Amino acid sequence: MPITAKPTLINQFPQGHDRRIDQARKRITMNDTQEIAKNQSESSQTEQLEDSSANLENRTATRVLSVTSGKGGVGKTAVVANMGYCLARSGKKVLIFDADLGLANIDVVFGLTPQYNLNHFFSGEKDLESVMVEGPHGIKIMPAGSGVQSFIQLDSHQKIRLLEALDSLDHEFDFVLIDTEAGISENVTYFNTAAQQILVVTTPDPTAITDAYALMKLLSIKYHEKHFNLIVNMVQNEDEALDVYRKLSMVSHRYLDISIDFFGSIPFDNQMKDAIRKQQVISDFDGGSKISETFSELAGRVVALSSPVSPKGTIQFFWKRLLGLRKTEE
Ligand SMILES: Nc1ncnc2c1ncn2[C@@H]1O[C@H](COP(=O)(O)OP(=O)(O)OP(=O)(O)O)[C@@H](O)[C@H]1O
Numbered sequence: 054m055p056i057t058a059k060p061t062l063i064n065q066f067p068q069g070h071d072r073r074i075d076q077a078r079k080r081i082t083m084n085d086t087q088e089i090a091k092n093q094s095e096s097s098q099t100e101q102l103e104d105s106s107a108n109l110e111n112r113t114a115t116r117v118l119s120v121t122s123g124k125g126g127v128g129k130t131a132v133v134a135n136m137g138y139c140l141a142r143s144g145k146k147v148l149i150f151d152a153d154l155g156l157a158n159i160d161v162v163f164g165l166t167p168q169y170n171l172n173h174f175f176s177g178e179k180d181l182e183s184v185m186v187e188g189p190h191g192i193k194i195m196p197a198g199s200g201v202q203s204f205i206q207l208d209s210h211q212k213i214r215l216l217e218a219l220d221s222l223d224h225e226f227d228f229v230l231i232d233t234e235a236g237i238s239e240n241v242t243y244f245n246t247a248a249q250q251i252l253v254v255t256t257p258d259p260t261a262i263t264d265a266y267a268l269m270k271l272l273s274i275k276y277h278e279k280h281f282n283l284i285v286n287m288v289q290n291e292d293e294a295l296d297v298y299r300k301l302s303m304v305s306h307r308y309l310d311i312s313i314d315f316f317g318s319i320p321f322d323n324q325m326k327d328a329i330r331k332q333q334v335i336s337d338f339d340g341g342s343k344i345s346e347t348f349s350e351l352a353g354r355v356v357a358l359s360s361p362v363s364p365k366g367t368i369q370f371f372w373k374r375l376l377g378l379r380k381t382e383e
């Protein structure tokens with residue numbers, strides 16, 4: 054039977070969002086032009102970069118997932134910290150890349166106080182090993198801090214240094230989880246396009262849904278990202294989450310050439326406040342709760358995500374994409 058009714062969600066995406074996307078697009082396009090001009094004068098250095106990265110080729114495949122959102126405060130950090138915790142508890146080697154400049158960061162959630170961030174590495178003060186901190190079950194955390202901004206503007210010399218430093222790290226990771234900022238800034242799109250899988254977090258709040266749509270729209274139109282996994286956080290029940298999923302996939306199917314998988318939902322739980330106060334992830338609480346079971350299941354789904362078969366399939370490729378190399382292979 055043909056569907057004649059107009060999707061109700063369309064009315065919930067006001068014009069202002071398209072304007073925001075257009076503004077972001079203009080900004081990004083300008084930056085791209087400058088980047089291209091800069092790259093032309095650096096082509097020989099690019100060859101050097103390829104050489105420096107060659108040693109990274111032989112490592113095991115690592116899954117790189119970004120956890121992102123259009124609106125802030127929807128639970129990205131909670132998802133990254135708890136899924137990372139569950140993965141590490143089950144014996145996986147996990148690196149959390151904290152690409153959020155905000156205040157309530159991964160280190161706070163784990164009760165850690167990193168002394169350094171990537172800026173200390175870029176300035177030459179510290180090696181990469183000293184920048185990383187270790188959380189429970191051996192999780193490694195890379196506090197990018199204000200160094201995140203530098204990523205976008207690294208010169209060739211710094212890129213070579215970073216690739217060499219990554220090569221000399223002892224750790225081989227099964228999973229890299231990137232905790233991004235909220236929104237559609239260049240920072241956000243930068244890390245999302247470097248990841249193999251993008252997990253978009255929203256809540257049932259209409260503005261969070263609208264902003265999730267705006268982010269996926271930008272990533273698909275400007276960066277040709279065509280596949281997203283949706284997590285609906287802070288729900289009263291599964292039906293509420295599925296309703297959000299249905300709305301988003303319906304409008305995306307109609308207006309964007311993308312596919313969205315329902316990755317899962319997370320119940321609203323007041324204990325999350327205690328977790329923040331105790332600086333301990335809720336999955337680390339004794340006695341188990343529905344929400345900690347949920348995070349375990351989500352971690353299981355991360356493991357079950359099909360192994361990457363594309364060139365995005367190794368951590369080396371992740372770093373290279375992040376550093377602006379090999380983009381033509383996609
Ligand atoms: N399922 C949940 N139930 C109750 N509270 C939650 C839940 N998930 C997250 N929270 C709480 O919501 C707040 C925001 O979560 P969090 O910091 O993880 O969001 P975020 O998306 O990372 O925010 P930002 O965009 O600022 O980085 C925190 O106080 C967190 O404890």
Ligand SMILES: [Mg+2]
Pocket residue numbers: 129130131153155157158232
């Ligand atoms: Mg956060």
